[in-house]
Amino acid sequence: MLEIKNLQVSYGCIAALHDVSLKVEQGRIVTLIGSNGAGKSTTLRAISGLVRPTAGAIFYNGQSIGGRPAHQLVKLGLAHVPEGRMIFANLTVHENLMMGAYLQRDKAVIQRELDFVFTTFPRLKERDKQVAGTLSGGEQQMLAIGRALMSQPRFLMMDEPSLGIAPLLVKTIFEKVVEINRERGITILLVEQNANLALEISHRGYVLETGHIILEGDSASLRKNTDIERAYLGR
Amino acid sequence: MAEFLQQLINGLALGAIYALIALGYTMVYGVLRFINFAHGDVFMLGAFAGYYLAPLVNRCLPAQSYLGGAIVLVLAMLICAVLGMLIEFLAYRPLRNRPKLTVLITAIGVSLFIEYSCQHEAIFGAAPRKFPDLIPTTAWHFWGLVLSSNQVIVLATTLLLLGGLSYIVKRTRIGTAMRAVAFNEQAAALMGVNINSIISFTFALGSALAAAGGILFAMNYASIEPLMGVQTGLKAFIAAVFGGIGNLPGAALGGGILGVIETYAGGIPGLSNYRDGIAFAILILVLLFRPAGLLGKQQTEKV
Numbered sequence: 212m213l214e215i216k217n218l219q220v221s222y223g224c225i226a227a228l229h230d231v232s233l234k235v236e237q238g239r240i241v242t243l244i245g246s247n248g249a250g251k252s253t254t255l256r257a258i259s260g261l262v263r264p265t266a267g268a269i270f271y272n273g274q275s276i277g278g279r280p281a282h283q284l285v286k287l288g289l290a291h292v293p294e295g296r297m298i299f300a301n302l303t304v305h306e307n308l309m310m311g312a313y314l315q316r317d318k319a320v321i322q323r324e325l326d327f328v329f330t331t332f333p334r335l336k337e338r339d340k341q342v343a344g345t346l347s348g349g350e351q352q353m354l355a356i357g358r359a360l361m362s363q364p365r366f367l368m369m370d371e372p373s374l375g376i377a378p379l380l381v382k383t384i385f386e387k388v389v390e391i392n393r394e395r396g397i398t399i400l401l402v403e404q405n406a407n408l409a410l411e412i413s414h415r416g417y418v419l420e421t422g423h424i425i426l427e428g429d430s431a432s433l434r435k436n437t438d439i440e441r442a443y444l445g446r
Numbered sequence: 447m448a449e450f451l452q453q454l455i456n457g458l459a460l461g462a463i464y465a466l467i468a469l470g471y472t473m474v475y476g477v478l479r480f481i482n483f484a485h486g487d488v489f490m491l492g493a494f495a496g497y498y499l500a501p502l503v504n505r506c507l508p509a510q511s512y513l514g515g516a517i518v519l520v521l522a523m524l525i526c527a528v529l530g531m532l533i534e535f536l537a538y539r540p541l542r543n544r545p546k547l548t549v550l551i552t553a554i555g556v557s558l559f560i561e562y563s564c565q566h567e568a569i570f571g572a573a574p575r576k577f578p579d580l581i582p583t584t585a586w587h588f589w590g591l592v593l594s595s596n597q598v599i600v601l602a603t604t605l606l607l608l609g610g611l612s613y614i615v616k617r618t619r620i621g622t623a624m625r626a627v628a629f630n631e632q633a634a635a636l637m638g639v640n641i642n643s644i645i646s647f648t649f650a651l652g653s654a655l656a657a658a659g660g661i662l663f664a665m666n667y668a669s670i671e672p673l674m675g676v677q678t679g680l681k682a683f684i685a686a687v688f689g690g691i692g693n694l695p696g697a698a699l700g701g702g703i704l705g706v707i708e709t710y711a712g713g714i715p716g717l718s719n720y721r722d723g724i725a726f727a728i729l730i731l732v733l734l735f736r737p738a739g740l741l742g743k744q745q746t747e748k749v
């Protein structure tokens with residue numbers, strides 16, 4: 212579904228990604244782990260069109276999308292829950308969700324998606340009219356995911372959904388990620404610092420280190436890998 | 447008492463015009479975080495559009511009819527909406543990712559360019575012109591007050607436009623997108639929002655309001671010239687800062703208050719020549735205590 216070949220990204224003259232290649236098969240959950248500053252967010256930002264790659268190629272369903280502006284990719288079914296959630300704090304929960312469905316003009320479809328988001332995250336329904344900036348961190352994360360789902364994505368990228376959220380809620384969020392993947396058939400690329408949990412729910416994993424992929428494999432085998440254990444799993 | 451009320455009416459009629467212009471400054475600041483110094487000139491262009499449109503409209507409609515006046519107003523707003531989008535597209539868009547100071551200086555350049563090319567004989571010429579009477583004018587006298595029909599038109603049109611703007615910004619899809627872009631451009635792009643079209647739309651909206659302000663101003667002050675936007679534009683900008691830059695109700699409120707203060711200051715015997723000085727002294731005092739403006743968020747800007 213998604214394939215990246217020798218991706219290179221620089222901010223000014225500082226290279227953030229040197230050579231990243233990865234592949235996400237349809238229907239899978241793939242996780243990208245790595246320490247702070249490794250380039251995980253940059254990888255997602257390059258895929259969703261927020262930054263332009265300096266070299267390399269990105270293919271989405273066989274179509275080259277590298278360097279295309281972000282707003283054009285939403286139509287193709289790409290959605291990105293960015294790092295730090297980036298909800299519209301000045302809009303209500305409802306308006307945030309409507310922004311997620313910005314390109315959808317069919318009211319019936321919007322209502323159907325809204326119902327689906329509310330079944331996944333009932334809390335959002337209770338807060339429908341609340342200004343999003345006043346939501347708790349966990350609720351904001353649900354809103355960020357819900358907002359992305361409103362665009363009916365086929366491919367969903369999530370950047371550290373567990374960041375700054377209570378452990379109990381992290382578990383719920385991860386269950387929802389699995390549910391979204393299984394029941395809706397949405398392919399997921401998940402970036403996480405919480406490598407343990409991420410490898411538990413994913414099919415495949417990539418380990419990124421200072422802009423290079425240093426390891427890849429199916430998640431079960433990565434969890435057994437002693438290098439990863441020491442570096443990321445904290446055992 | 448009658449004097450007090452009379453000045454209030456005059457002040458509000460002037461403040462309404464400041465408010466209409468101030469909204470454009472504040473909306474553009476909201477999405478692009480820079481001050482479009484050419485905005486006052488769009489106000490001037492609106493007045494001139496009305497000046498040239500009036501005789502054309504009068505070919506089909508009797509002169510000084512309300513319908514004719516409304517048509518002139520709407521057409522001038524449309525013309526300036528297009529001009530506003532054009533200014534953004536030609537002058538500001540190529541500099542989108544440059545430092546804000548670069549864009550700011552460009553805005554000053556655009557402003558000077560418009561002002562001085564319009565003074566050329568081939569365009570408008572520098573001499574003031576008499577603005578045609580668009581609508582029949584009367585005045586009502588009651589309780590010792592004078593209320594001119596033009597003042598009523600100014601206030602009514604402004605309220606109507608503010609209502610329309612509020613509806614667009616709060617209730618429509620594109621208005622929600624405008625607020626989303628103002629808050630976080632990248633997140634809005636991830637929703638599929640084409641930032642460039644939202645920015646164009648913002649310029650169109652602000653410029654249309656400035657054009658309406660230009661025509662209402664010309665109706666009340668009768669004479670127009672290419673530099674008329676300099677001082678009025680500056681005052682409207684200050685009104686926007688006073689209300690809290692980036693805040694729409696703040697711009698409307700700031701405009702209204704500035705108009706009223708200025709009018710009262712002008713009515714103080716012996717001090718009427720200092721009315722701008724007095725008005726701005728009061729604004730500076732208020733800003734000392736509320737640096738973010740009346741309705742602005744009292745916090746440091748997000749990065």
Ligand SMILES: Nc1ncnc2c1ncn2[C@@H]1O[C@H](COP(=O)(O)OP(=O)(O)OP(=O)(O)O)[C@@H](O)[C@H]1O
Pocket residue numbers: 222225226227245246247248249250251252253254294404
């Ligand atoms: N806007 C930017 N300008 C300059 N450098 C940047 C920018 N964004 C990221 N970088 C740099 O690029 C590198 C990769 O950053 P990135 O945000 O992709 O890391 P990450 O793996 O997501 O880290 P974290 O786990 O902390 O979120 C870092 O060295 C960072 O300092």
Ligand SMILES: [Mg+2]
Pocket residue numbers: 251252253294370
């Ligand atoms: Mg990151």
